Amino acid sequence: MATDTPPPEHFDVLIVGAGLSGIDAAYRLQTECAGKRYAILEARDAIGGTWDLFRYPGIRSDSDMYTLGFPFRPWPSDRAIAGGEAIRDYIADTAREFGIDAHIRFGTRVVRAAWSSADATWTVEIERDGAASRITCAFLYMASGYYDYAAGFTPAFKGVEDFAGDIVHPQHWPEQLDWTGKRVVVIGSGATAVTLVPSLADRAAHVTMLQRSPTYIVSRPSRDGFASVAHRVLPRKLAGTAAKWKSVGLGIATYAYARKRPDRMKALILKGVRAQLPDNYEIERDFEPRYAPWDQRICLIPDADLFGAMRAGKAAIVTDRIDRFTASGIALESGRELAADIVVTATGLVMRLMGGIELTVDGTVVNPADRLIYKGMMLSDVPNLALAFGYTNASWTLKCDLSARYACRLIRHMDAHGYASCTPRRDDPSVTPEPMLGFTSGYVQRANAILPHQGSKAPWRVHQNYALDLAALKFGKLEDGVMHFAERNGTVPGPSPAATATPAPRSSLPIGTVAAAAAVATVAGLALFAKLTERRIERMVPVDGRFVDVDGRRMHYLERGEGPTILMIHGLAGQMRNFSYALLDRLAADHRVILIDRPGSGYSVAGEAANVRAQAAQIARFAQTLGLERPLVVGHSLGGAVALALALDHPAAVGGLALIAPLTQPVDTVPGAFERLAIASPLARKAVAWTLATPAAMLAGQKGAEAAFAPEPVPADFATRGGGALVARPGNFQAAAADLVAANDDLPGMVARYGELRLPVAILYGREDRVLDPELHGRRLAEALPAAALTLIDGGHMIPVTRPDETADWVRMQATRSPR
Incomplete structure (x- = not known):
């Protein structure tokens, strides 16, 4: 009797590979496309990809960990060059911390994937435990790397069968191999070779690095002094961001300098090598390549370890060609023999793109070499498929994270418009194919037959530049006339209209002069970016009200309505639009409502001090200047603490207090929404404000807003209508950071005086507030003031925005209790 075959398991997104790029893509998917069902298919039995596969001695990162690490979980150490085991643990810990490991299916190898336009679905054929099966998905994300995991490249050497010793390839290092007291020859001149030589030299009798031609080698400290300082003076996440952007800026600047002045860069690199070795060493023979810097990847060595092994006589470099293997070693073309x-x-x-899986689109086999690559991450005429392919001149993760976030943008856009597929198409005949990678390295040249091509102009151009890609992938248009979308009707995609509107010996960094210039250029560039962004933000969120001078300092305020007076003070990192977003119109119907930007916030100038009582004193003088007679003072969050200080120190200026989610007690830990503001040093605050704060707000500002609003959603227009974008201005960031650091200064003394309050006090909190605890800050204040009333409603910390009707009714009720 026939039985129906159950349909394949279906996912919204399938990610292939559980290495750095796969874990990164999973995090982005579950945070930026919440609710999407996904799985990670990993052919191996462990997390880590490259860092789990390679186990040879000394394996380490060949780029700094501040850019190789995850942007959402910065590398926590000042050790910029890390070992493979530490990197593997970091990847696995990240997967566990964010629950990504629960989505991984180990031992699952993808064999082929077939796209059906009629169904807008990928059917993925997999093998697991020797059994074949199928899974379907709407979007396929390939994070499987770019090389063959089965075997590395080994040339056909003559006489290999005559050699009496062991021959091993680093990709499959035998665990039992013992090189103690033995003579070792490492054939190669790349990153793996320069890593192996000093690592083997500690135990070997001698290690020789045999190279056919030299490679550029640059030494740098394994510990990053800048990162060490950043971690001492900045919050953890901001320190990670600072270290990352320092590395990004240095990398972009040095690469650009190398391409513009290759002879000068070559001289600087060789000068650094010369400083590490004896005066009579033939540097040109073993360290001067025939190509320009960055025609191939430059080898990075930590703390000059290779040079140290050479100076100690434990290692040597021989530049020659192999004639043949002998029973006891290698005979060279020069006549010399290496034992x-x-x-x-x-x-x-x-190289093996996408793990070598077979791709078909509507029955036609896709050869990646016949396709152009769109924005460095999608193949022309292949729908709903993205691949992670990192930089050749910088860390892999930098580009892969941008690609994952762009894929999430595409998925959200398709959901919002009812599209089923997105397909990049080369409709412009003036776009001509060019090699995807400009490297002359052997592994790249051998891969020309399998790699896609880039195009002669954007968006087909592959930028080896993080800043350019950040702009294109994070802020560029989705409907750009090249990306074609199809609706959910099974039709072939048609064109969418384009949118219109520890120091190393002797010398730590051989290119120190360039590095210093690059650092200055990076800082200057970030400062200019901050200034230009500040102007753009001010156009988006212009001045709303009027200004008044208070003790020679300008204060910005907005007044509307008639009736009993209500004075409203916003919270940390906010401004008056936090109230005008939803409460102002509701209250101004029957009250005179005055909104102010606290000193330093919005468009008000900061006072002499940022502590709570100093701000209260300035607001008291503001009220006196405007002739306000004992208004009801509404304070939200930190504004609640300022309102309490106003009532304690200037009781004649306050008729009553209506405190919304107020800060009332000293706090030991900084709420996650404001962690980036916790900078104790005024000098560091200013430096961060004019360098990192603006790009950090652009990259992570949404996440901070989500933490402040949680568990409720952030309104789509809060950045402008709610004034949220203003905190990205350098001055506002600096003031907000000062506010946070000074918040606890006055609270212990204020808590001891709460019993002095004789005016009406009411407290409103959202039950699900995740920024300030309603029990600690609400109920404890109510217990200190027997006449005070605590009201709890549904919602989080931002109830003035998310629960305006309930909040306005509550404020209006408190206004009736205040003396008139």
């Missing part, structure tokens, strides 16, 4: 007990063939990788 060896172990030969390590660090001769490169075999």
Whole structure:
């Protein structure tokens, strides 16, 4: 009797690969496309990808960890160059921390994937435990790297069968291999070779690095002094951001300098090498390549360890060609023979795009080499598929994270418009194919037959530049006339209209002069970016009201309506639009409502001090200047603490207090929404304000807003209508950070005086407030003031925005209790 075959399991998104880029993509998917059902298919039995596969001695990052690490979980150490085991643990810990590990299906190899336009679905064929099966998905994200995990590249050497010793490839290092007291020859000149040589030299009798031609080698400290200072003076996440952007800026600047002045860069690199080795060493023979810097990837060594092994006589470099293997070593074309007990063939990788899976679109086989790559992450005429492919001149993760976030933007856009597919198409005949990678490295040249091409102009151009890609992938138009979308009707995608509107020995960094210039250029560039962004924000969120001078300092306020007076003081990192967003019109119907920007916030000038009582004193003089007679003072969050200080120190200026989610007690920990503001040093606050604060707000501002509003959603227009964008201005960031640091200064003394209050006090809190605890700050204040009333409503910390009707009714009720 026939039985129906159950349909394949279906996911919104399938991610192939559980290495750095796969875990990054999963995090972005579950945070930026919440609710999407996804799985990660990993052919191996462990998390980590490259960092789990490679186990050879000394394996470490070949770029700094501040850019190789995850942007959402910055590398926590000042050790910029980290070992493979530490990186593997970091990836696995990240997957566990965010619950990503629960979505991984280990031992699952993807064989082929077929797209059906009629169904707008990928059917993915997999093998697991020797059994074949199928899974379907709407979007396929390939995070499987770019090389063959099965084997590395080894040339066909003559006489290999005559060699009596061990021959190993680093990609499959034998755990039991013992090189103690043995003569080791490492064939190769790339990152793997320069890592292996000093690592093996500690135990080996001697290690020789045999290279056919030299590679550029640059030494840098394994510990990053800038990062060490940043972690001492800045909050953890902001310190990670600072270290990352320092590395990004340095990388972009040095790469640009190398391409513009290759001879000068070459001289600087060789000068650094010369400083590490004896005066009579033939530097040009072993360290001067025939190509320009960055025609191939530059090898990075930590703390000059390779040079140290050479100076100690434990290692040497030989530049020659292999004639053949012999029973006892390797015979060279020069006639010399290198004795060896172990030969390590660090001769490169075999590139294999997307794990070598077979792709078809509507029955037609896709050869990636025949396609152009769109924004460095999608293949022309292949719908709903993205691939993670990092930079050749910087860290892998930088580009992969941007690609993952762009894929999430596409998915959200399709959901919002009812599209089923997105397909980049080359409709412009003037776009001509060019090699995807400009490297002359052997592994790249051998891969020309499998790699897609880039195009002669955007968006087909592959930028080896994080800043350019950040602009294109985070802020660029989705409907750009090249990306074609199809609706959910099974039709072939048609064109969418384009949118219109520890120091190393002797010398730590051989290119110190360039590095210093790059650092200055980076800081200057960030400051200019902050200034230009400030002007753009001011156009988006212009001045709303009027100004009045208070003790020679300008205060910005907005007044509307007639009736009993209500004075409203906003919270940390806010401004008056937090109230005008929803409460102002409701209250101004029957009250005179005055909104102010606290000193330093919005468009008000900061006072001499940022502590709560100093701000209260300035607001008291503001009220006197306007002739306000004992208004009801509404304070939200930190504004609640300022309102309490106003009532304690200037009781004649206050008729009553209506405190919304107020800060009333000293706090030991900084709420997550404001962690980036916790900068104790005034000098550091100013430096961050004019360098990192603006790009950090652009990259992570939404996440901070979500933490402040949680568990309720952030209104889509809060950045402008609610004034949220203003905190990205350098001055506002600096003032907000000062407010946070000074928040506890006056609270202990104020708590001891709460019993002095003789005016009406009411407290309103959202039951689900995740910024300030209603029990600690609400109920404890109510207990100190027997006449005070605590009201709890549904909602989080931002109830003036999310619960305006209930909040306005509550404020209006408190106004009837205040003396007139």
